[in-house]
Amino acid sequence: MTGIIYHRLFGEHLQGYNHVESPERYEVIMKRLRNCPFSGGLDFIEAESAGVKLLELVHDGKYVSDILSMKIDSPVVLDWGDTVATPASQQAALHAAGAGVQAARLVLGGELDSAFCPVRPPGHHAERDRAMGFCIFNNVAIAASWLISEGGLGRVAIVDWDVHHGNGTEHVFFDDDRVLYISLHQYPHYPGTGHFNSVGSGKGAGYTINLPVGAGADDSLYLGKFHERIIPALDGYRPEFILISAGFDAHGDDPLSGCRLTTGAFGEMTRLLRESAQKHCGGRIVSMLEGGYDLEALADSVESHVEALVTEA
Template sequence: MPVAFVYHDDCLKHSNGPGHPERPERVAAIRDHLARRGLLDRLLVVRPEPCPIDLIARVHEPRYIEAIRRACERAPVQLDPDTAVSPGSWDAALLSAGGAVAACDAVVSGEPGAAFVCTRPPGHHAERDRAMGFCLFNNIAIAARRLQERHGLGRVLIVDWDVHHGNGTQHLFEDDPTVFYFSVHQYPFYPGTGSARETGRGRGAGFTLNCPMPAGAGDGEYARVFRQVLAPEIDRVQPEAILISAGFDAHRADPLAGMSLTEDGYAGMTSILRASADKHCGGRIISLLEGGYDLTALGASVEAHLRALGAFEE
């Protein structure tokens, strides 16, 4: 089965301002790395359409969506200390969310076995009514609702291995037993959420699982968490699709954090998830780019991730 690579050049038009780590070169570095390695032509390249507003409104307040649109019209505008918009941010944000939708539609159709969404801005910090942590719209939450509402999937698993806890994603689903949210992240660290005590609430109690990790954790520690903690939970939940918030900022070369993962670590986590996906949901994995700010490490880590998804198997 081929793996889809969802990409659009207009995602480079979003800017957080000079010197900001979440910069257009991130997705360009991934694209160029794969092209130099002769791998881009071996992927099913998908060019997404802008996400319809009504789909974004499944997870965000309409007044918040409109506030982002107006801010982009007046850009540059600083939304919080870490997050800004430029004149091209509205188009980029719609395409980033649209990439999540396109990946879901493609994978459920059965043509690609899995998909990687190489778009920006990222999404997992975005709250229902608030931009945060470089994120405007919560792309992976939009993807989860697309799988459920358009394609009729009942149980969705979100695995978030970005070095930062995905506060926005957790809060959007913490009372929902149909979406299981798992996060492994450096802790204590930005944004300050993600303690092991946070396990969901109401009907969603027991459907949030946080694995906070100390600074310096590397491939072995992450592999143990995935094998000993996450894999049994996947067997319990029996998801019908697996979504990955694929941040690559826990890499040992990343300038914004203090973890010690390597490309092999990302490949190992991906392989464990692929085995679980094959067991429970027909191999359906949709992976969305979140963080990752060392461009060399980012390109190499995405390649390792794609290889473990089966992208370049003969």
């Protein structure tokens, strides 16, 4: 069974505020997943809230307490302008982080085969001590850290196909060989990090793999990177768990990128990772929503992604 770890709060963050990372993103995804032909194969599970201890697996205590103690009556900017919080945002961010850990726990425990978490706010730009790029807490990094510290794993792979580089996730695990971070992203592009020669340091040297692509990159270029680089890297690493930072903003219709993926590419990339997970770790995959800003392309791409998680090849 594939879990969908949802919460109404994911549709309340930034409500009433005009932002491209909009509550409608969550609404269209949930509407699609509840009405798709394979919805019977999905287990809809309400997300738990993360406690402070989980957040501090990745984030500085002072940053966590600064965020959680803010009194938010009207929209406030958390960084230099693109990350905004409204009254529901703190609770939404706690549940977004909680969803990833909950999904990881349920998949590790065998209660689910895989899971997709349609969380808002997203996470991969959030740094140890600051909000950035629409992200407050780094949801996928928190799930990976939980798999290591509580799940007892020693090799967790994060594949990040959001069109933007996941600077926050890279930094958290840059000198750590217990997480293999692989990012496929448009470059040069926001946030400016993710050069191919950024490969990790110390014990983590070689465990960060950046695969930058130029604007205009299409399905064949992306899938080529999977076949030539990503799948072989996973074969070498033999992950015990695969996490996906699933952004859908490399779609051709997306307003925030110059990449040209079709809907079907997201299904194909998912099938390749699923095969890899079946080969190395009993099929264990948890996918966390990151970007994706054209509502129709987002709903279509999420459907293609989740269908590939659910359906036997």
